[in-house]
Amino acid sequence: MLKPNLHYRELHDSYLFARIAERTAAYLEAHPGQRLLRMGIGDVSQPLCPAVIRALHAAVEDQADRERFQGYQPECGAPFFRETVAAHYARRGVAVRPEEVFVSSGASDELGHILDLFDPASPALIPEPAYPAYVDANVMTGRPIRHLPTGPEAGFLPEPEAAGDAGLVYLCSPNNPTGAVLDRSLLRRWVDWANRSGAVLLFDAAYEAFVRDPALPRSIFEIEGARHCAIEICSLSKTAGFTGTRLGYTLIPLELERSGMNLNAMWVRNRTTRSNGVSYILQRGGAAVFSEEAQAQVHKTLDIYKKNAKIIADTLHRLGLFYTGGRNAPYVWMRCPEPYGSWEFFDLLLRNIQVVGTPGEGFGASGAGYFRFSAFGSPEDTEEAMARLERLLN
Amino acid sequence: MLKPNLHYRELHDSYLFARIAERTAAYLEAHPGQRLLRMGIGDVSQPLCPAVIRALHAAVEDQADRERFQGYQPECGAPFFRETVAAHYARRGVAVRPEEVFVSSGASDELGHILDLFDPASPALIPEPAYPAYVDANVMTGRPIRHLPTGPEAGFLPEPEAAGDAGLVYLCSPNNPTGAVLDRSLLRRWVDWANRSGAVLLFDAAYEAFVRDPALPRSIFEIEGARHCAIEICSLSKTAGFTGTRLGYTLIPLELERSGMNLNAMWVRNRTTRSNGVSYILQRGGAAVFSEEAQAQVHKTLDIYKKNAKIIADTLHRLGLFYTGGRNAPYVWMRCPEPYGSWEFFDLLLRNIQVVGTPGEGFGASGAGYFRFSAFGSPEDTEEAMARLERLLN
16 A cells, blocks of 8 residues: 655645746736736746857757767766866866766756755754745655744844754855845855754855855855855756756765765765756756856846846835845845735735735745845836836835 | 765665766776677667757747747646647547646656655565666665566566555566566556555556557556556657657646545645756657657657667577567567676677677666667667677677
């Protein structure tokens, strides 16, 4: 008799973004023809850059050619991809070896897969507000979860002094949803704490490309000691518009060990057993992101999003509303005006100005009363949405 | 203090195909310039068909265009992909609804992911010889495993009478590595047994496209009652040459429930939480496989592999060696000639005729003394390898 995974019963009925999609669909069904301005889920609006498109076409052509055809790729990543990423880190002054780079189908998939490396009884610490999949992926495995609330008084930044005896700690910087960025000194305190306590830091760097302030770290491996306590999970979704194309990578240092087991070697074993590699076509497209030509193109697109973020932040500023983020991050995190709660504010915007945002409550209890705007929309939609918001709240 | 997943200690040092790759690399290093005839890992040799290439290029172009650009895809699959697969099954006389079709990054990945639906204490039954990832993926989760040996006396086919009280049963047909195919009556006995015992059958249909005999089932859902006890895991790797391009799909019937929990709904929850969907480009390429034009092209390629299989089988027949498979399957499974064991025969072929096959022992204890040839090489390599084998053993 098969027993299903009963932990699924402990999950909420539906996942945050699925719930938003359902509410939005219901509204559209009741109001056919309405066009929504979507600033909710962090999906990008700008196409892939020409250098990446060219690489994707060339890879498709390889798959049509008998001599150049590519079958199974090495499970941990094609050598050209791993070397390209390592060289990219080297240019930024971070020493990473190709065999420490693992290709992935994207950060959100990887954040679940990587949990397989850890005993499900080792507790996870999740600073909140947080990307809700951090919690749900752990609930599904039955792992004990400790929520570490953060608030406006500390700029929504988590402090290691409050970490207790966690085994696995999620750090997302620039943060989704608050846009807060851990500076070098705070990140060093986390690294030191982890090396003392034996914890492992899961550093979610999905938004690192939005950091322009050179004083702020973009990789946890800029911090001394991190090679003994951290895994970095990266994505091309926001960096290069790969949300629908899918590709990411994960860095696991060769030095990272716990209980005498090497986590890099364990991940090699995991990948060679549980995966047959990631698409050659996508790896070619992904590797192209790191060329000089593509980097220039990608940065132009990032500038569009950064300008959107500024438009959002300036609007909230004029409205006299409290907010964080939007500077070295693509998200702006605002406190809902009185008397609205997160979901009430969501409904207010959907019904009155046809703007879709994300209720802060969906990112954990400490997000209640807050709301997230994404800067990944088109400039026109962002300007229009903020003009409507200003009219609505004024 | 983080505790790693200690189950990894119970794994062998390296995964079968990684081990073969290492031995082969060592041989090549010692004998530079040698060209190997690779008939080991089941990787295809023929390029993608023109209709798929065209669809991939068109999808890449969509990603270059601001209006047609595709961001995050629905996590369970793009509607166009799910509908195309359901229509393909309908044409074969099998009723499958689009919401029962889940896109995947490939069958080997999915075979690991899907285990998340089941309590790790529910035992798995693995008929052997078997694809080694079945075992290793379960060892990693600490699930109790029962090995069900099969042998030449029953055509390497597993019988439900020997199943005991397993929770989860792997059935691979056409079988990797033996090429054995479960006929309708045997498959019906497994379905009836599972419905009586409450087990769930994981039907690995990766090689279904090689079944040409209309009397043999290609999908478990051709069998009455299977909708209450089976999940079917499918791949485009062998069907359409997607080993390096990556795409597959999984069928979970809406009726499938255990302990009052609906497995289709659980998988929706899993995908919406643990994945951000599969690449739009790959789903477009995958959907194109099912067009009339592509099916004709794909069948021409399959004919090449089927002809290879016949060349291998005919050679073994002439040599008077016992073998199975190769008729409705791309693998030929032979008994090693005296006095060779599986790995000794592997070394014999590598060193003397530069042919790489797969030692049967790698598929479980009951594979000891056997050897697998794959028919996925080029016709030239296959003919040359078999000519060399004939010279060596005569």
